[in-house]
Amino acid sequence: MVNIAQDLLVSENNANDHFSKIASNYKELRTTDVDHIEYIKKLLDKKSNIDIADVGCGDGRYSLEILKSFENCYLHCIDFNENMIEHLKNYLTKKKFTNFCARAGDARKLSLENDSMDSIMTFNAIHHFDLDKFFSESNEILKDDGQLIIYTRLRNQNYKSIWGKYFPLFGDMETRLYELNELEECAENADLKIKSTRVFGHVRTSSLERLVQQAKGNHYSTFALYDEETFDESLEIFQKNMQKNFSNLEQITWHDENILLEIVK
Numbered sequence: 001m002v003n004i005a006q007d008l009l010v011s012e013n014n015a016n017d018h019f020s021k022i023a024s025n026y027k028e029l030r031t032t033d034v035d036h037i038e039y040i041k042k043l044l045d046k047k048s049n050i051d052i053a054d055v056g057c058g059d060g061r062y063s064l065e066i067l068k069s070f071e072n073c074y075l076h077c078i079d080f081n082e083n084m085i086e087h088l089k090n091y092l093t094k095k096k097f098t099n100f101c102a103r104a105g106d107a108r109k110l111s112l113e114n115d116s117m118d119s120i121m122t123f124n125a126i127h128h129f130d131l132d133k134f135f136s137e138s139n140e141i142l143k144d145d146g147q148l149i150i151y152t153r154l155r156n157q158n159y160k161s162i163w164g165k166y167f168p169l170f171g172d173m174e175t176r177l178y179e180l181n182e183l184e185e186c187a188e189n190a191d192l193k194i195k196s197t198r199v200f201g202h203v204r205t206s207s208l209e210r211l212v213q214q215a216k217g218n219h220y221s222t223f224a225l226y227d228e229e230t231f232d233e234s235l236e237i238f239q240k241n242m243q244k245n246f247s248n249l250e251q252i253t254w255h256d257e258n259i260l261l262e263i264v265k
């Protein structure tokens with residue numbers, strides 16, 4: 001039991017070090033999609049003056065999209081990593097938004113009032129959380145007609161990504177992601193239920209040079225799980241795999257998939 005708790009702590013500390021290192025250029029490394037934000041806008045169509053929490057908000061790239069989409073909202077941005085929070089504050093302030101607050105905090109204990117949030121959203125982050133605690137915390141904090149919106153990639157979607165297919169060990173190394181039935185079970189354990197799911201597919205095009213730059217920059221925290229030697233070897237093999245499978249290395253095209261879950265009380 002103690003060992004499990006210690007292992008969790010070590011892996012959380014490693015992830016936090018990783019996010020501290022990449023906070024300053026996180027937005028440049030990741031691809032920001034907006035179709036799921038449009039979809040969320042439709043889901044929350046009838047609500048006005050809403051309180052939203054963005055948990056695991058990172059440097060604020062999706063917090064910005066939420067603020068742009070919901071003119072009358074107040075957004076509570078929460079992230080474990082203080083560097084990310086500092087970048088988010090500068091970013092949203094530069095964009096002239098004032099209807100938000102941001103602070104370092106843990107998804108396990110959000111320190112928001114019970115029955116206070118119309119919506120809790122989290123993008124690309126639940127695999128870093130203690131999910132059982134996050135779900136029961138969300139249940140307390142959400143208003144009765146509120147919803148928890150989770151945007152993530154499932155384990156099988158990760159295997160099908162360009163990294164899962166061509167970068168050695170990528171899929172196997174990333175054990176933190178969930179499958180849909182696991183999320184369903186965790187939600188049920190916290191007296192929540194999945195009301196709807198929607199898969200978002202994206203056609204991506206990139207040069208090999210950019211892909212290598214992203215992997216070296218650890219744009220997915222999965223890369224931080226490799227030791228240096230294994231990473232270097234895997235990167236070599238990845239580049240050979242790309243040369244074998246794609247004729248134009250300036251324009252490599254593939255298909256990425258994510259899922260959005262709408263979870264209610």
Ligand SMILES: C[S@@+](CC[C@H](N)C(=O)[O-])C[C@H]1O[C@@H](n2cnc3c(N)ncnc32)[C@H](O)[C@@H]1O
Pocket residue numbers: 015016019055056057058059060061062078079080081084105106107108122123124125128129130
């Ligand atoms: C992959 S990033 C996603 C950031 C942002 N949502 C986005 O899509 O750009 C995951 C974020 O979750 C944060 N995080 C990890 N564990 C957390 C926890 N227990 N509570 C709150 N945030 C956490 C990390 O610091 C990191 O900023």
